[in-house]
Amino acid sequence: MYKKILIAADGSEHSLRAADHAVAIASAIPAAVLEILYVFDAEHAKADVIHHWNALDRSDIRKQRVAAVETKAIQAGVTYDTKILHGEPGPAIVKYANENEADLIVLGSRGLNALQELVLGSVSHKVAKRASCPVMIVK
Numbered sequence: 001m002y003k004k005i006l007i008a009a010d011g012s013e014h015s016l017r018a019a020d021h022a023v024a025i026a027s028a029i030p031a032a033v034l035e036i037l038y039v040f041d042a043e044h045a046k047a048d049v050i051h052h053w054n055a056l057d058r059s060d061i062r063k064q065r066v067a068a069v070e071t072k073a074i075q076a077g078v079t080y081d082t083k084i085l086h087g088e089p090g091p092a093i094v095k096y097a098n099e100n101e102a103d104l105i106v107l108g109s110r111g112l113n114a115l116q117e118l119v120l121g122s123v124s125h126k127v128a129k130r131a132s133c134p135v136m137i138v139k
Contacts, residue, residue, distance in 0.1 A: 001029065001103070002025060002026075002029055002032060002103040002104045003029070003031050003032055003033065003103055004032075004033055004035060004100070004101065004102050004103045004104075005022050005025060005026050005032055005033070005034050005035065005102070005103065005104045005105075005106060006034075006035045006037055006093070006096070006097055006102045006104070006105045006106065007019050007022040007023075007034060007035070007036050007037065007069060007105075007106045007107070008037050008038075008039070008089070008093050008105065008106070008107035008108070008123070008127070009036050009037065009038050009065060009066045009068075009069045010038065010039075010065055010089075010108075011064065011065035011066075011068070012108055012110065013108075014108025014109055014110045014138065014139070015069075015107065015108040016068055016069070016108075017108060017138050017139070018106045018107050018108040018136070018137075018138035019036075019068070019069040019072050019106075020072065020138075021106055021136060021138050022034060022104075022106040022136075023069075023072045023073055023076045023078055024076075025104070025106070026073070026076070026078040026079075026080075027076040027077065027078050032078070032079070033079045033080065033081065034073050034078050034079065034080040034081075035080070035081050035082075035083060035100075035102070036066050036069050036070060036073070036080055036081070036082045036083065037083050037085060037093060037096060038065055038066045038082070038083070038084050038085070039084075039085045039086070039087060039088075039089040039092045039093060040084060040085065040086050040087075041087070041088060041089055066082050066084075070082060083096070089123045090123045090125075090126030090127055090130075091126065091130075093105065093107070093123070093127050093131075094126070094127055094130040094131050097127075097131050097132070097133060098131065098132050098133075101133075102131075102133050103133055103134075104133060104134050104135075104136060105127060105131055105133060105134070105135045105136070106135075106136045106138065107123070107124055107127060107135070107136075107137060107138070108124070108137070108138055108139075109122070109124050109137050109138060109139045110122065110124075124137045
């Protein structure tokens, strides 16, 4: 049923709980592939550059934010692929999911920036409204 499962990872507690669910679903389906998505938000690129001025540091931080999800997939014996996207998280996740014919998107109800979610609307809400496949939002 769900062969291509996308998990939006940002390193937050909610995203790690969502990863647990995505890995559990993928491990129950032999042909399933878990695609781990991390979206690098261009709006926060300036702060990212200021705090981590060389490219190696930025790359390491991005890898750290998905490493826990990769570890969960490895431990469960789930096939996975990691993608780093650029742009605003909600639209980038939806665009990737729709263009790549995802069967399911799993994401946390809140990310690393709760204030931004309050002011701009949550990523999970945007994804749920615009994705053409089922969306599981994990609290």
